[in-house]
Amino acid sequence: MGTQLEINRRTDAAAQAPSPKNGKGSERNRREALQGVTFMLPTLILLFTFTLLPIFYSLFLSFTRVNLFGGIDFQWVGFTNYVNAWNDDRVWAALNNTFRYALFVVPIQTAVALLMAAVLNSGIRFQNTFRTIYFLPTLTSSSALTMIFMFLFSLNGPINNLLVNIGLLEAPVNFINETDFALATIMVMNIWSTVPFFMTIYLAGLQDIPHSLYEAASLDGANAWQKLMKITVPNLTPVTNYVLLMGIIGCFQLFDQAYIISGGTGGPNNATLTFSLIIYQYAFQTIGTMGYASALAIILTLIIFTVSMIARRLNKEESNY
Amino acid sequence: MKKRKWPRVLLYVILVSYALITLYPFLWAVLASFKPYSEIVAGGLTLWPENPTLANYQHIFTNDPLFPRWIMNSFFIATVGTIVNVIFNTMAGYSLARLRFPGRNYLFLLILAVMMVPGQILLIPNYLIMRSLGILDTYAALIVPGAINFAYIFLMRQFFINFPREVEEAAQVDGLNRFQTFWRIVFPMAKASVATQAVFVFLGFWNEFLKPLLYITSPEKYTLTLGLQSFQSQNATQWNYIMAASVVSIIPIIILYILLNKYFMQGLRIGGDK
Numbered sequence: 001m002g003t004q005l006e007i008n009r010r011t012d013a014a015a016q017a018p019s020p021k022n023g024k025g026s027e028r029n030r031r032e033a034l035q036g037v038t039f040m041l042p043t044l045i046l047l048f049t050f051t052l053l054p055i056f057y058s059l060f061l062s063f064t065r066v067n068l069f070g071g072i073d074f075q076w077v078g079f080t081n082y083v084n085a086w087n088d089d090r091v092w093a094a095l096n097n098t099f100r101y102a103l104f105v106v107p108i109q110t111a112v113a114l115l116m117a118a119v120l121n122s123g124i125r126f127q128n129t130f131r132t133i134y135f136l137p138t139l140t141s142s143s144a145l146t147m148i149f150m151f152l153f154s155l156n157g158p159i160n161n162l163l164v165n166i167g168l169l170e171a172p173v174n175f176i177n178e179t180d181f182a183l184a185t186i187m188v189m190n191i192w193s194t195v196p197f198f199m200t201i202y203l204a205g206l207q208d209i210p211h212s213l214y215e216a217a218s219l220d221g222a223n224a225w226q227k228l229m230k231i232t233v234p235n236l237t238p239v240t241n242y243v244l245l246m247g248i249i250g251c252f253q254l255f256d257q258a259y260i261i262s263g264g265t266g267g268p269n270n271a272t273l274t275f276s277l278i279i280y281q282y283a284f285q286t287i288g289t290m291g292y293a294s295a296l297a298i299i300l301t302l303i304i305f306t307v308s309m310i311a312r313r314l315n316k317e318e319s320n321y
Numbered sequence: 322m323k324k325r326k327w328p329r330v331l332l333y334v335i336l337v338s339y340a341l342i343t344l345y346p347f348l349w350a351v352l353a354s355f356k357p358y359s360e361i362v363a364g365g366l367t368l369w370p371e372n373p374t375l376a377n378y379q380h381i382f383t384n385d386p387l388f389p390r391w392i393m394n395s396f397f398i399a400t401v402g403t404i405v406n407v408i409f410n411t412m413a414g415y416s417l418a419r420l421r422f423p424g425r426n427y428l429f430l431l432i433l434a435v436m437m438v439p440g441q442i443l444l445i446p447n448y449l450i451m452r453s454l455g456i457l458d459t460y461a462a463l464i465v466p467g468a469i470n471f472a473y474i475f476l477m478r479q480f481f482i483n484f485p486r487e488v489e490e491a492a493q494v495d496g497l498n499r500f501q502t503f504w505r506i507v508f509p510m511a512k513a514s515v516a517t518q519a520v521f522v523f524l525g526f527w528n529e530f531l532k533p534l535l536y537i538t539s540p541e542k543y544t545l546t547l548g549l550q551s552f553q554s555q556n557a558t559q560w561n562y563i564m565a566a567s568v569v570s571i572i573p574i575i576i577l578y579i580l581l582n583k584y585f586m587q588g589l590r591i592g593g594d595k
Binding site for chain 1: 329332333335336339340342343344346347349350353361362363364365366408409410412413415416417420421422423425428431432435437438439440441442443444445446447448449450452453465466468469474499500503524527528530531534535545546547549550553560563564567570571574575578582585586589
C-alpha cells in the first residue's frame, strides 16, 4: 500500500510542474478538480449507496429487531442479537463445519495448487494447453458445477459405481443426503474447482524466483525434490501466505454449493450449514430475524478481519528474517 | 532447462491425470445431455451415450416455458452490467490517476479499504435499500449495485498512472476538451485493460448465484444460474434436462474463453501479481 501512495505523490508532483508556466493556474486547477469529480460521480454515488451506507446500516441493524410489514420497523434491542448468537447451537454448528471444512480444504488445495504450478513451470511442452484446460472449473458457474457434481456423487452416479466396482464400497452411498458425507462432497468439489485459481497465483510467484538459485543447487548436486523443498517452497512463502489467507476467507464465505446441495436447509442434520448460509436463512427464510442475521454478518466480518490481520502480522514477522 | 533431472514421464503422467480429473465432470455432463433420462439414472460407468438423442435440448428450448427467457435475462444483465462497469471503472480509474481534486488520495485509500469488506455484510442492508428504492425483483437490482467494481477501478488507475501524458497534451493542443480526450483518445488506447476487465466482469455477472437468489423472486426474471436450480424442483430432478441446461449455460463462457483467451490470461497475470 505504501508504494501505491508514493506513486500517487510522484504523479502529483509531475502534474504540478507544468501548471505555473500556465499563468491561469488556479482557474485551471479548479476546472480540473471539477472534471475529476465529474468522472468520479457514478462511482461516488454507487460507493456511498451500496457500500458505505450499507456498512453502517448493517451495524445499526445488528442492534435491532427488524419487522418488515409493508414498511420497515426497527426495535432497538442492544446487544441481544450478539448474546443470542453466542447461545445459538446452529451458529456453533456452522462455525464447527467451517473449521472442519477449512482444516481439510485449505491445506489440500494449497498443496495441489503448488505442486501443479511447479509441474507446469518445469519447462514442459504444451504448457498453455494444460493451463487452458485446468482453468475451466474457475470459469464455470457454481450453479452448473454443483448440479453436475450432485449427479456424479448420487446413488446411480459414476463415483459410487467406481467405488463399488473396485471394492472400496460394498453398496452405493447417498453422499449428498448422509450426514457423514454431505460436507465431504462439497469439500471434494471445492478443492477441484478452486485449485486452478491458486495454481495461477503460484505460477506468477514461481516466475519470480531467480534461475540462478536452481543452477547453484544443481551444481551442489541437489535433486528435484530437494530443490522443490529447499528453494521453491521457501521462496514462495509470501505467495503461500496469500493463498492460505484467501483459502480461509473462501471457506467462511462458502454459500452457493452448500445452499444448492442442501436445498437451502444446511441439512442433513446441519452437516452442510455454513456461516454464510446461516446468515441467509435468518435474514430471508425466517421472519423477524433480519437484525439477528445482521449481527451474524458483523461477526463474520470481524472473524475475516481477524484472520487477515493475523496473516499480515505473520507475513511481517517472516520478512524480518 | 532448470529441472532437466525430473523424470519427464512422471511430469506428463501428473499433467495428463490432472487434466483428466478436470475434464471428466464436463465431459460427463456434455455426454449425459445427449442421453435419455433412463440411461442416465441406470448408472454404469460408460460415458458415451448408447442411444444419443437431442430430446433434452428440444425439451428445454421448446417445451419449457421459461428456459429461453432465462438465457435472455442472463445475457441482458451480463451485457448491460459489463458495459456500465467498463465505463464507470475506467472513468474512475482515470480520474484517480490523472485528475487532481481535493480528497483524491483519501478516496483512493477508501476504495482500497472497502475492497477488503466481505460481501456478506452488504447483502441485508442492500436488500432493504433496494426495497425502499423499489427496485427489488427487477434487473436493476442485479445491475445497479454491481455497476462499479473496486478491483477494476484499481486496475484502471494503475494503468493510467503509467499512461504517457504527452498523448493527452497533444489532444488538448488539437482543441479537444477533457471529455473528448477521454472518449476519443484515452479510452481506445486502454483497449487491452478494458477488454480484460470486461471479460471478468461479464463472467462475474453470468455466474452470479447469490444475488439473483436474494433479489429476484419472479421466475420469469430468473437468471440462468437460478433457473437451473428450479429445474430440480420443477421436474423432480430430471437430470437429463439439468445436464442439457448446464451445458447451455457453460457454452457462452467457453466461447468467450476461446475467443478472448489473451485477455483472460492477462487478467490472470494481474490476479497472480497480487
